[in-house]
Amino acid sequence: MTKARTRQGPTGTQAHALDVDALIDDPATGIIVCCGSGGVGKTTSAAAIALRAAERGRKVVVLTIDPARRLAQSMGIEELDNTPRPVSPVDTSGGGWLDAMMLDMKRTFDEVVESQASPEKAQQILENPFYIALSSSFAGTQEYMAMEKLGQIHAQAAVDGSYDLIVVDTPPSRSALDFLDAPERLSSFLDGRFIRLMLAPARGPAKLMTAGFGLITNALTKILGGQVLKDLQTFVSALDTVFGGFRQRALRTYALLQADGTAFLVVAAPEPDALREAAYFVERLSEDRMPLAGLIVNRASPAPAGTLSADEAMAAAERLRKRDPESLTAGLLRLHADQTRMVEREARLRERFATAHPQVATAVVPALAGDVHDLEGLRRIGDLLAGQ
Amino acid sequence: MSEAANDWPKVRLHVVTGKGGTGKSTVAAALALALADRGKNVLLCEVEGRQGIARMFDVDPLPPEERRLTTGLPGADGRPGVVHALHIEAEAALLEYLSLYYKLGRAGRALDRFGVIEFATTIAPGVRDVLLTGKVFEAVQRNTRNKGAIQYDAVVLDAPPTGRITQFLNVSNELAGLAKVGPIKSQSDTMMTLFRSPRTAVHLVTVLEEMPVQETADGIAELRSADLPVGGIVVNLVRPQDLSADDLARSHSGTIDRSEVEADLEYAGIAPGPALVDGLLSEAHDHAERRALEDSQRVLVGGLGGPTYELPRLPLGVDLGALYELAASLRDQGMA
Numbered sequence: 001m002t003k004a005r006t007r008q009g010p011t012g013t014q015a016h017a018l019d020v021d022a023l024i025d026d027p028a029t030g031i032i033v034c035c036g037s038g039g040v041g042k043t044t045s046a047a048a049i050a051l052r053a054a055e056r057g058r059k060v061v062v063l064t065i066d067p068a069r070r071l072a073q074s075m076g077i078e079e080l081d082n083t084p085r086p087v088s089p090v091d092t093s094g095g096g097w098l099d100a101m102m103l104d105m106k107r108t109f110d111e112v113v114e115s116q117a118s119p120e121k122a123q124q125i126l127e128n129p130f131y132i133a134l135s136s137s138f139a140g141t142q143e144y145m146a147m148e149k150l151g152q153i154h155a156q157a158a159v160d161g162s163y164d165l166i167v168v169d170t171p172p173s174r175s176a177l178d179f180l181d182a183p184e185r186l187s188s189f190l191d192g193r194f195i196r197l198m199l200a201p202a203r204g205p206a207k208l209m210t211a212g213f214g215l216i217t218n219a220l221t222k223i224l225g226g227q228v229l230k231d232l233q234t235f236v237s238a239l240d241t242v243f244g245g246f247r248q249r250a251l252r253t254y255a256l257l258q259a260d261g262t263a264f265l266v267v268a269a270p271e272p273d274a275l276r277e278a279a280y281f282v283e284r285l286s287e288d289r290m291p292l293a294g295l296i297v298n299r300a301s302p303a304p305a306g307t308l309s310a311d312e313a314m315a316a317a318e319r320l321r322k323r324d325p326e327s328l329t330a331g332l333l334r335l336h337a338d339q340t341r342m343v344e345r346e347a348r349l350r351e352r353f354a355t356a357h358p359q360v361a362t363a364v365v366p367a368l369a370g371d372v373h374d375l376e377g378l379r380r381i382g383d384l385l386a387g388q
Numbered sequence: 389m390s391e392a393a394n395d396w397p398k399v400r401l402h403v404v405t406g407k408g409g410t411g412k413s414t415v416a417a418a419l420a421l422a423l424a425d426r427g428k429n430v431l432l433c434e435v436e437g438r439q440g441i442a443r444m445f446d447v448d449p450l451p452p453e454e455r456r457l458t459t460g461l462p463g464a465d466g467r468p469g470v471v472h473a474l475h476i477e478a479e480a481a482l483l484e485y486l487s488l489y490y491k492l493g494r495a496g497r498a499l500d501r502f503g504v505i506e507f508a509t510t511i512a513p514g515v516r517d518v519l520l521t522g523k524v525f526e527a528v529q530r531n532t533r534n535k536g537a538i539q540y541d542a543v544v545l546d547a548p549p550t551g552r553i554t555q556f557l558n559v560s561n562e563l564a565g566l567a568k569v570g571p572i573k574s575q576s577d578t579m580m581t582l583f584r585s586p587r588t589a590v591h592l593v594t595v596l597e598e599m600p601v602q603e604t605a606d607g608i609a610e611l612r613s614a615d616l617p618v619g620g621i622v623v624n625l626v627r628p629q630d631l632s633a634d635d636l637a638r639s640h641s642g643t644i645d646r647s648e649v650e651a652d653l654e655y656a657g658i659a660p661g662p663a664l665v666d667g668l669l670s671e672a673h674d675h676a677e678r679r680a681l682e683d684s685q686r687v688l689v690g691g692l693g694g695p696t697y698e699l700p701r702l703p704l705g706v707d708l709g710a711l712y713e714l715a716a717s718l719r720d721q722g723m724a
Contacts, residue, residue, distance in 0.1 A: 068599045
């Protein structure tokens with residue numbers, strides 16, 4: 001299913017540090033998409049950027065997918081109702097505000113079906129077991145629905161001016177590329193040979209395939225039983241009428257993402273897997289001519305002070321341990337060595353990324369000692385993102 | 389550790405799950421190495437199409453068929469077993485399944501040609517999951533249909549993340565809407581019997597942070613409500629424990645005696661400049677803060693039930709040697 005990917009070497013000139021404030025203050029920035037593989041702090045980054053932008057005067061809505069419970073509570077969006085809700089307390093003295101919403105994937109999908117089909121037809125589709133499977137767990141449904149919702153909010157905001165900046169958190173997936181692949185995956189699914197075949201009897205020219213079709217329906221009946229096949233046929237014919245419009249919407253949203261007002265921020269942790277995903281994503285964005293604003297490296301180990309190397313610290317710790325196995329200072333030195341090694345490794349990983357992708361502006365956010373689960377924590381992350 | 393002394397003597401299928409970023413693939417690999425001693429055959433499976441096994445063990449990308457991967461961690465008698473690897477793909481699994489269980493002949497090939505396989509494995513992750521778990525089931529419960537295949541002493545599955553694991557293993561439920569009767573239904577019921585039996589254990593990997601621990605607790609509750617057997621909790625990426633509890637408390641409260649540290653540094657041959665001492669003390673303070681947070685999360689993890697195992701955070705990352713080191717640690721702690 002994944003298409004073979006090629007790599008891309010360095011392009012462009014050396015970038016500076018990512019200037020988050022310049023990005024969010026620029027009135028031309030209308031959409032910020034935070035992408036990255038799972039577990040790298042995407043949701044927190046998206047929320048922190050949205051809050052910061054709001055407090056600097058932008059009218060912001062943040063669309064999150066799966067926030068941690070306490071963070072969701074503190075933003076007032078623990079209820080999944082697919083409607084943006086105001087977040088408070090937010091400093092609105094600059095004229096901005098912040099709304100937040102959590103995406104309800106199934107509901108978004110259902111709403112699309114309801115808007116595209118007659119009530120009876122819609123009901124029939126919503127009850128079909130294949131539709132239920134597709135809408136609740138199709139690989140890519142979440143991504144696609146996030147795009148759908150983004151398109152809706154964007155269209156709405158263009159009409160009523162409710163927001164001038166939309167911050168999108170992308171679904172937690174193994175691969176950051178899933179988000180960009182979603183519309184294409186849905187398209188190729190709808191264009192798949194099997195769907196065309198199932199639709200064939202209803203149309204003229206494909207009569208030739210009927211022989212093969214009989215063979216297949218017989219095989220499927222043997223494996224699945226007749227009822228399943230009937231459900232399947234109902235579902236596929238519904239697809240044809242309802243989902244034709246889907247594809248166009250997906251393409252429109254995709255074009256929106258390619259437009260000037262959009263900025264992609266790739267989020268990663270200073271780990272080889274996360275940075276590898278980030279690299280694929282960066283390459284893909286440039287391939288698709290999508291506007292990349294920069295890379296956020298989250299949870300970086302804070303650099304130790306001073307110039308004492310890890311090896312020196314370990315040697316000194318050994319000497320002290322020989323004299324006193326419980327030595328406090330030996331413990332401090334070992335901690336220092338451990339910290340220094342972590343920082344060196346992370347720096348090496350980042351340097352390698354930068355060598356291959358010198359054009360990517362980067363912001364490094366040091367790990368906080370505690371978890372982030374309130375607006376104060378988000379403000380702190382926002383400060384760190386902006387290099388303060 | 390002898391065979392009888394490990395915590396999971398009856399388990400043939402070890403499912404390893406965890407929140408993204410907690411290192412579940414690393415733990416699955418280390419567990420497979422730890423289980424493979426004394427000539428045993430262990431199969432390490434991955435189902436997410438990422439070629440994580442190939443990357444971790446630095447071998448060529450794996451095909452969707454069983455391959456000998458490496459030797460396991462030697463047992464007390466010095467004898468290792470063998471770890472095999474399997475990269476499970478839904479499409480390949482469906483074709484294999486069809487040829488094993490249905491004599492479809494020409495129709496089987498037609499299914500592929502007309503995109504049915506692609507359709508079936510894309511439309512409903514339910515179908516996809518059943519194909520993936522079905523292959524795992526087949527490896528655990530080899531029967532006469534698969535002649536000449538290796539009989540495994542244990543199978544380790546690098547499974548989907550905690551948020552999805554119950555849905556993934558609860559195959560008969562996933563198919564309930566799609567196939568109420570027929571051969572698929574009865575096969576998924578047989579699979580559920582294994583997954584719910586004491587021969588299966590679902591281990592959860594976490595780190596000592598609030599969100600992953602919360603997700604682990606939620607995952608355990610979901611597994612239990614689906615009657616799936618919860619195994620151990622592996623606490624990964626644990627910070628070094630170089631300071632005593634007493635010293636930690638003093639680091640946190642900032643009451644460490646500077647002159648003592650300065651004298652020690654001097655003794656150890658390091659010039660104790662004020663910047664260095666400040667740096668060491670502030671690092672210790674941050675570390676103590678993190679450790680306090682870890683300790684509170686550790687208490688929560690301890691309250692989730694089931695044995696827990698801890699693996700250290702390795703400052704240099706995980707390479708092949710580190711995998712064996714982690715395997716040894718898991719075995720010492722009785723997980724394998």
